[in-house]
Amino acid sequence: MSVERLSAEKYVLLTTFRKSGEPVSTPVWAAPLDGELVVWSARDAGKVKRLRRDDRVEVTACDVRGRRTHGPTVPGRARLLDAAGSARVRDAIARKYGVIGRVTMLFSRLRGGTRRTVGIAVRLNSAA
Numbered sequence: 792m793s794v795e796r797l798s799a800e801k802y803v804l805l806t807t808f809r810k811s812g813e814p815v816s817t818p819v820w821a822a823p824l825d826g827e828l829v830v831w832s833a834r835d836a837g838k839v840k841r842l843r844r845d846d847r848v849e850v851t852a853c854d855v856r857g858r859r860t861h862g863p864t865v866p867g868r869a870r871l872l873d874a875a876g877s878a879r880v881r882d883a884i885a886r887k888y889g890v891i892g893r894v895t896m897l898f899s900r901l902r903g904g905t906r907r908t909v910g911i912a913v914r915l916n917s918a919a
Contacts, residue, residue: 794915797850797865798823798887804853805830805913807841807869814849815841818857821850821913822883828867828913829880839909842869848913865915872910880910 797803798821806816817838819830828850832839842848851864872880885893 794823794826794828796862797821797852797915798828800852800860802853802855802857803828803830804849804851804857804859805838805869805911806849806851806864807838808845808847809841810844816849816857818853818855820884820888822880822887824879824883824912826914828915829872829883830911830913831877831880831884831908832911834907834909839871839911842871842911846870850913850915867913867915869911869913872912874906876912877908877910880912881908 800821802818803821804816805819806814808814815837819832821828821830823829846868848867848869849864850867852860852862854860
């Protein structure tokens with residue numbers, strides 16, 4: 792499944808891995824940006840902590856509750872972005888999700904500023 796296909800989904804299930812190897816899946820908003828799938832998260836979220844230790848991820852289409860809906864699970868590698876990259880992710884998410892996305896980004900800034908959140912870029916494995 793390509794970046795374009797997954798980024799067209801309303802929600803994707805982002806799976807990160809604990810030290811033990813146990814998968815932890817979270818439904819997130821995602822958008823395409825520069826050939827990668829990007830998501831946005833609170834900087835202190837568990838998925839961000841796990842990604843600092845292990846960049847392996849899996850991504851699949853899901854609904855708002857995280858139930859897989861269709862299509863394959865695609866492995867990839869994720870990286871946390873710097874302030875400029877995170878700003879581009881927030882813009883991409885706001886563009887894709889329209890008014891709801893823009894309002895969400897506004898409230899996020901009001902609650903703690905841009906330092907509270909971080910962008911995550913996922914490069915899907917090309918063999919997937």
